[in-house]
Amino acid sequence: MTYLPTTPVPAFRKDIQLSMVIHNGEQQICAHDTFGYASEEIYLSLQAYSLIQLFDNCTSVQGLSHKIFGEHTTQENIDFLCNFIGSIDEYGYLESDSFEQRRRNIEEEYAKATVREPVCAGGAYPSSEQELRQYLDTLMAECDVMPGNASGIIVPHIDYRVGGSSYPPAFKAIEQNNADVYIIFATSHYWWGDFFILTEKDFRTPLGIVKTDTAIVKKIREYYPHYLTNNDMPHKPEHSIELELPFLQYIRGNSPFTIVPILVTSFHRFMNNKETIEESAEINDFIYAVRRAVEESGKKAVYISSGDLSHIGRKFGDKYDAISKLSEAEKADKELLQALAACDGNTFFRLIADVRDTWKICGCSPDYMLLQTLQPTRGEIMHYAQWDERERASAVTFGSLAFYH
Numbered sequence: 443m444t445y446l447p448t449t450p451v452p453a454f455r456k457d458i459q460l461s462m463v464i465h466n467g468e469q470q471i472c473a474h475d476t477f478g479y480a481s482e483e484i485y486l487s488l489q490a491y492s493l494i495q496l497f498d499n500c501t502s503v504q505g506l507s508h509k510i511f512g513e514h515t516t517q518e519n520i521d522f523l524c525n526f527i528g529s530i531d532e533y534g535y536l537e538s539d540s541f542e543q544r545r546r547n548i549e550e551e552y553a554k555a556t557v558r559e560p561v562c563a564g565g566a567y568p569s570s571e572q573e574l575r576q577y578l579d580t581l582m583a584e585c586d587v588m589p590g591n592a593s594g595i596i597v598p599h600i601d602y603r604v605g606g607s608s609y610p611p612a613f614k615a616i617e618q619n620n621a622d623v624y625i626i627f628a629t630s631h632y633w634w635g636d637f638f639i640l641t642e643k644d645f646r647t648p649l650g651i652v653k654t655d656t657a658i659v660k661k662i663r664e665y666y667p668h669y670l671t672n673n674d675m676p677h678k679p680e681h682s683i684e685l686e687l688p689f690l691q692y693i694r695g696n697s698p699f700t701i702v703p704i705l706v707t708s709f710h711r712f713m714n715n716k717e718t719i720e721e722s723a724e725i726n727d728f729i730y731a732v733r734r735a736v737e738e739s740g741k742k743a744v745y746i747s748s749g750d751l752s753h754i755g756r757k758f759g760d761k762y763d764a765i766s767k768l769s770e771a772e773k774a775d776k777e778l779l780q781a782l783a784a785c786d787g788n789t790f791f792r793l794i795a796d797v798r799d800t801w802k803i804c805g806c807s808p809d810y811m812l813l814q815t816l817q818p819t820r821g822e823i824m825h826y827a828q829w830d831e832r833e834r835a836s837a838v839t840f841g842s843l844a845f846y847h
Contacts (some may be wrong), residue, residue, distance in 0.1 A: 443531055443540045445524040447504040452531065452538040454494045461757045464833055473535060476632045478561065478679035479545050480534035494530065499537065503527065552678050557651060558643040562681050566601040567688060571648045577602070578692045585610035587824065589617035593847050594745035594816045596782065596809055597689075598840035599629065599682040604829045608842045611824035613689040615844035622741035623655050623700045624690060625732060625815070627808035628682035628748035630705035633675075637807075638666075638728055639705040641674035645684065649691040655700035661735035662702070668724050676705055682748045682808075702732075706807040713795040719810070720788055729815045745845075747812035749805020751775045755836030758802055764837035768828060774801050775826065775839050782843055783821035787813035818845035 445451075459474045463485070471486040486494070496506060503523050507515040531538050563569040568577055581602070587610065595612040598605055630639060640659050645652045663670055677683070683703045690699070712719035719725055736743045752771040755764030774797075781790040787810050794806050826841040 443528060443538060445503055445528045445531075447507075447520050447524070448502050449524075450500055450502055451497045451506055451527055452536040452541075453497045453499045454530075455535055455537055455541070458535060460491075461834060475534065476679055479541070479548055482533065484530070484533055484535065490526075493526075497527075497536065549675055552675055556643060558641065558645050558677055560645075560647055560684055561679060562601075562684050563648055566603065566681065566685060567648075569648055574648045574688060575692075577606075578688060581606050582610045582614070582692065585614055587611045587614040590615045590844065591619040592616045592744075592844040593619065594747075594812055594818055594845040596747045596749065596805065596812065596841075596843040596845075597686060598750045598805075598842065599685045599748045600750055600829065600838060600840050602685070605827060605838075605840055608825045608827055608840055609689050612842035612844055613693050615822075615824065616744050617693045619744055620694075620697060620742070621699060621744040623658065623702060623736070623739070623743050624746055625702045625704070625736065625743055626683055626686060626746045626748060627704050627706050627811040627815075628680070628686075629750075629804045629808055630676055630680060630707045631682065631804070632679055633705070634707045636669070636671045637707055637709075637724055639671060639674065639676045639707070641677045641703055643674065643677065645687055645701070645703070647684070647687050647691065649688055652687050652691065653698075653700045655702050655739075655741075658700075658702050658735045658739055658741075661738065662728075662731045665731035665734050667727055677703065680705060686746060686748050704732075704811075706811055709791070709807045709810065710799065712791070713798060719791055725811075725814075729811070732815050745812050745816040747805065747808040749803075749808045751778065751803055751805060751839040751841060752801035753804060753836075753838055754801065755831070755834065757831065757834045757836035763835040765830060765832070765835070768830065768837055771801055771837070771839055772828065775841070778803065779823050779826065779841055779843070782809060782813070783823050785813055785818050785821050785845065812845075816845060818847055820846045822846075 459476050461472050463472045465485045471491045473484045507520045507523055511519050534541055534544055568574040592615040595616055597612045598608050642654055642656045642659050644654050754760055754767050754771055791810050794803050822844045824842045824844055828839045830837045
């Protein structure tokens, strides 16, 4: 879009994730569109970041120039602003008409697609099939856990480059359980309106296409008596399911299998003590719908929860550097891991709720759903680690567990 002096300046999108980073040796603001509408991340100087906060959908470019430069504004200032605003809009970061058209086009294209394309290949893991296989070979070979037949696992969804060692112990624990279908409960990071978001799309990785069990997905919809959205757009940018699939493909080799991909959104509604999660019909009825659909399918199922533990520091909105809280977070994490290993979903949830999710446990919802749906009798903690991202004064903690009947 071409901006003229009289054009109102659209506001900067409120759903953009902003974080302070060191870029090209300078402190800058990284703007990241978690929904995937923008063409790429952009980096803003602190001065530019101050400028975009003046964008309000009302003030014209000329008026904005007068706000900034006062009576000393010049045509050169106005021309600079027109070009700057136009470039930010071209990337897809403003609440403009051109962005709305971009959003509609992307959503319409995704709705027609039958395969969900990978978003982490070339970043969190290699994009080449050969390189990915070699990478997984190395990770699995370094793990001394013996292959097992666990009926469920909790695994992180963290970048393989910083948390790759947490995946193999869990996936080795289910390696001998030749399931027909894997029921995956995974954190929804970017959408919150509905508790559960299903999709019938297949998933592509560099190792090939993972088929979704559409028959089971349809049965879950049929048996669930509450509203379930048909909009599966939240799956498009979400990494939490994708990061589990290369490991599943690796351990299964040429053996066929399917998945049931379920994004689970926030359960914060149940942390205000006005409504208990144990008594929620929406949650309990979904657990019943999944169980019934799986049982009636006659297929052997393994359950997977994709969720991390604590998220602390500046990147996650805290007013402190993560390093100052890592030991405290680890203590809280260990309590949660013990509750999970004891197969006690209600205690696990209550430990998080009692502190109003201070540690921002992104695995809260999917981990709870795994325990309540699978109902295992024994759990085993397989791995625990922390990723201390010093350059962003932030940290993520994560672990893996295996569950048995």
